Amino acid sequence: MSADKNVIKEESMIIQKEMISRNYDAITSKMETGRKMASTFVPGNLNELVRCFDMLNNLPEINAIQAGMRKLTGGYIMEAEKGGHSEDVCTYVKADIGQLGKGNIAPNGKPYPDPDVLLLSYTGCYTFMKWFELLREQYKCPTVMIHVPYQGDGHWTMNMRDYIVKQLKEEVIPTFEKISGVKFDIDRLREMMALSAKAEDDLVWVIETAKHKPSPIDAYFGAVYYVGPIFSAFRGTQEAVDYYKVLKKEIQYRIDNKMGPITPEGEMKEQKYRIVVEGPPNWTNFREFWKMFYDEGAVVVASSYSKVGGTYDMGFRHDPKNPLESLAEYCLGCYTNRNLPTRVEILEKYINDYEADGLLTNSIKSCNSFSAGQLMMMREVEKRTGKPGAFIETDLVDPRYFSAANVKNRLESYFQMIEQKRRGVKSAA
Amino acid sequence: MGTQEIVAKCQAIFEDLNFTHAREWKKAAPNRKVIGFMPVYVPLELIHAANALPLGIMGGGDQMEVIHGDAYYQSYICRIPRSTIELGVTGRLDFVDMMLFPFVCDVIRNLSGIWKMMFPNVVSRFFDTPQNFEEKIGGTYYEHELLELKEAIEQTTGNKITDEALRNSIKLYNENRKLIWGLYDARAKEPWKFPTWELYVIMRAGIMMPVEEHNQILKDYAAAAHQEDRPKRDNSRIVLNGSFCEQPPLNLIKSIEMAGCYVVDDDYVLVNRFLTSDVPVEGDPLKNLSLTYIKHSVETACKYVPKEEDKGQYLVERIKKCGAEGVIFAAPSFCDPALLDRPMLSHRVTENNIPSISFKYAENSGQMQPIREQAGTFADSIKLWN
Numbered sequence: 001m002s003a004d005k006n007v008i009k010e011e012s013m014i015i016q017k018e019m020i021s022r023n024y025d026a027i028t029s030k031m032e033t034g035r036k037m038a039s040t041f042v043p044g045n046l047n048e049l050v051r052c053f054d055m056l057n058n059l060p061e062i063n064a065i066q067a068g069m070r071k072l073t074g075g076y077i078m079e080a081e082k083g084g085h086s087e088d089v090c091t092y093v094k095a096d097i098g099q100l101g102k103g104n105i106a107p108n109g110k111p112y113p114d115p116d117v118l119l120l121s122y123t124g125c126y127t128f129m130k131w132f133e134l135l136r137e138q139y140k141c142p143t144v145m146i147h148v149p150y151q152g153d154g155h156w157t158m159n160m161r162d163y164i165v166k167q168l169k170e171e172v173i174p175t176f177e178k179i180s181g182v183k184f185d186i187d188r189l190r191e192m193m194a195l196s197a198k199a200e201d202d203l204v205w206v207i208e209t210a211k212h213k214p215s216p217i218d219a220y221f222g223a224v225y226y227v228g229p230i231f232s233a234f235r236g237t238q239e240a241v242d243y244y245k246v247l248k249k250e251i252q253y254r255i256d257n258k259m260g261p262i263t264p265e266g267e268m269k270e271q272k273y274r275i276v277v278e279g280p281p282n283w284t285n286f287r288e289f290w291k292m293f294y295d296e297g298a299v300v301v302a303s304s305y306s307k308v309g310g311t312y313d314m315g316f317r318h319d320p321k322n323p324l325e326s327l328a329e330y331c332l333g334c335y336t337n338r339n340l341p342t343r344v345e346i347l348e349k350y351i352n353d354y355e356a357d358g359l360l361t362n363s364i365k366s367c368n369s370f371s372a373g374q375l376m377m378m379r380e381v382e383k384r385t386g387k388p389g390a391f392i393e394t395d396l397v398d399p400r401y402f403s404a405a406n407v408k409n410r411l412e413s414y415f416q417m418i419e420q421k422r423r424g425v426k427s428a429a
Numbered sequence: 430m431g432t433q434e435i436v437a438k439c440q441a442i443f444e445d446l447n448f449t450h451a452r453e454w455k456k457a458a459p460n461r462k463v464i465g466f467m468p469v470y471v472p473l474e475l476i477h478a479a480n481a482l483p484l485g486i487m488g489g490g491d492q493m494e495v496i497h498g499d500a501y502y503q504s505y506i507c508r509i510p511r512s513t514i515e516l517g518v519t520g521r522l523d524f525v526d527m528m529l530f531p532f533v534c535d536v537i538r539n540l541s542g543i544w545k546m547m548f549p550n551v552v553s554r555f556f557d558t559p560q561n562f563e564e565k566i567g568g569t570y571y572e573h574e575l576l577e578l579k580e581a582i583e584q585t586t587g588n589k590i591t592d593e594a595l596r597n598s599i600k601l602y603n604e605n606r607k608l609i610w611g612l613y614d615a616r617a618k619e620p621w622k623f624p625t626w627e628l629y630v631i632m633r634a635g636i637m638m639p640v641e642e643h644n645q646i647l648k649d650y651a652a653a654a655h656q657e658d659r660p661k662r663d664n665s666r667i668v669l670n671g672s673f674c675e676q677p678p679l680n681l682i683k684s685i686e687m688a689g690c691y692v693v694d695d696d697y698v699l700v701n702r703f704l705t706s707d708v709p710v711e712g713d714p715l716k717n718l719s720l721t722y723i724k725h726s727v728e729t730a731c732k733y734v735p736k737e738e739d740k741g742q743y744l745v746e747r748i749k750k751c752g753a754e755g756v757i758f759a760a761p762s763f764c765d766p767a768l769l770d771r772p773m774l775s776h777r778v779t780e781n782n783i784p785s786i787s788f789k790y791a792e793n794s795g796q797m798q799p800i801r802e803q804a805g806t807f808a809d810s811i812k813l814w815n
């Protein structure tokens with residue numbers, strides 16, 4: 001796209017783009033290379049385990065995001081709806097199904113090959129289960145499911161963990177061995193998990209730099225890039241470890257020079273508002289959406305979306321000493337697998353720890369896992385922190401549900417509200 | 430008692446949004462507790478064995494104005510959580526000691542967290558049934574979950590659930606399921622004698638009263654309906670699918686019947702027949718409940734189907750068993766489970782040359798004319814072309 005020529009990119013962004021391109025090339029050339037491929041989800045992503053069997057990791061959510069950012073999903077969704085899929089349901093699913101009906105072309109212009117196995121890591125989202133039942137109907141390939149129980153009482157139990165470990169041992173691993181022809185090697189898994197933990201340490205360092213003033217990162221729009229390698233096909237690899245080293249250097253430089261985050265239009269100079277965001281971003285109008293923030297001097301200092309693929313800032317690390325148990329704990333701890341009171345506590349903590357001005361909820365029409373209950377959550381966070389909340393509605397990849405004028409209007413009103421609240425506090429003092 | 434009297438009694442119970450029948454049951458003896466539950470499935474036996482009343486909370490229906498509940502949900506969320514919150518906020522559930530939110534979808538799952546925050550004095554629990562159906566994996570997990578639920582119920586009610594009490598409850602619910610399946614079979618055979626709206630009212634009331642009372646009602650109704658002479662019409666025989674959580678307004682069921690359809694199977698109030706075989710009475714009762722769920726429970730959208738070739742097969746078999754000529758997929762608006770499942774079920778019934786139509790509703794849908802027209806056209810097309 002011609003607009004891309006003017007976009008400011010740092011070295012880490014270029015490295016990451018190359019990593020993702022390489023993964024797409026590996027996926028689309030699997031017939032030539034003979035590598036097997038598993039399709040799976042971001043929350044509960046068992047990348048180390050997939051790689052243990054020399055398999056490729058394909059993530060339909062990421063594919064939908066890629067297609068959304070390329071403005072292709074509108075057509076894909078319509079295609080799926082024409083085929084009988086309801087207008088009410090998840091647009092990631094419909095984008096994926098619709099893409100299949102329109103040639104199933106990957107971002108590198110080559111067709112996606114059929115997966116050899118669907119790894120249904122059923123973590124924190126009901127729709128995942130139906131999504132892979134629908135894909136299974138299309139691909140007629142083996143499907144292996146890991147049911148990750150929900151933390152209804154705000155914590156996981158040994159029964160839940162043992163259940164997941166058993167599913168890994170007795171169902172996932174034997175299926176992977178059969179499909180890949182590779183014998184499971186737990187020491188190989190341990191090695192990868194040690195690399196995961198290194199990268200996770202660095203990711204946490206990165207996202208916590210938003211505590212600085214000015215914040216050197218944007219923890220929502222920018223974090224989408226920062227979490228990319230860990231949330232996708234690179235957790236457990238040296239490439240991911242190296243990526244975060246480069247990223248850390250860049251951010252350290254910005255901290256040392258009191259610089260703001262790098263937006264598509266360059267460094268964000270003025271930071272008037274520090275915001276915590278709950279909910280995923282909209283992908284079809286991602287840059288336009290981001291621009292509405294940085295044009296107003298709003299920087300996101302923490303977000304829940306950057307924890308969907310793992311809540312590392314709450315202390316979790318993949319543990320090479322107990323690899324399968326650790327994978328189970330990882331799945332259990334993903335953000336949307338935590339109950340609403342816990343999610344409120346997390347957001348409250350973010351507001352306080354990151355000295356934020358308020359909580360903005362981007363409520364996603366087609367994601368009930370995130371969205372159902374967000375109004376109550378927002379009110380609860382407002383009550384506990386005394387900081388104002390705001391609510392906007394968009395969608396993941398359905399362009400019909402992104403109304404730029406409405407979103408901008410609401411955001412501007414929200415920033416004015418923060419301003420007024422500040423004035424009120426000052427005059428009271 | 431004739432069917433009219435029985436149905437009128439049940440309708441009064443099910444339409445009473447103050448839950449007077451359950452309140453009176455609680456008041457009638459000291460230390461009685463009431464445990465509310467939402468769709469689709471909870472092990473009612475465990476609640477009964479603790480001398481508590483399992484109370485089905487299926488939303489507010491079409492008779493309640495939702496004022497507060499809408500403030501908790503965006504426009505694209507289904508209606509049942511809004512009206513359930515309305516029931517809670519307006520004090521209609523103030524006598525409920527514990528609320529169970531079984532796994533059905535992310536909306537009901539998240540409602541369990543909302544309930545914890547809104548009603549901190551009520552014990553609220555999310556109940557996650559297994560999606561792995563291997564005895565040693567999902568079965569073991571579920572047995573432990575049942576044990577945890579049992580302990581939570583004991584703590585709430587103050588009553589120890591003995592194995593003996595649980596076995597007795599299992600017996601009563603086995604009888605309940607047998608009577609319900611018996612009525613369902615009788616309706617499939619002679620649907621003109623067992624109108625679905627009547628059955629529905631009896632099932633809804635059944636989850637708001639002690640199982641002993643419901644068993645007697647089921648027996649009385651079956652006997653009365655068999656004896657009554659009701660005219661047989663030239664209707665089409667259809668199965669309704671997709672209404673397992675948010676329930677339709679009664680008028681919608683009546684409209685489908687009035688449009689020329691005999692409903693010979695449905696998935697309303699599924700909790701009362703979720704298990705398709707008796708739970709063994711002898712042996713470890715928790716293990717028995719667990720294994721019956723794992724091995725003998727209905728296929729519905731909130732359960733994973735491990736094999737692709739089995740997907741939708743349960744529906745096809747029910748259609749054949751009931752001698753149905755078509756399917757109406759009737760799902761609540763914004764119902765992820767039903768609407769995501771529908772294309773797969775639709776493909777499966779089409780492969781079996783079974784015609785189908787689909788529409789959406791909400792528990793407070795008021796306009797029945799389009800439903801009647803759609804169902805009527807479908808019934809006519811079955812008669813004309815099949």
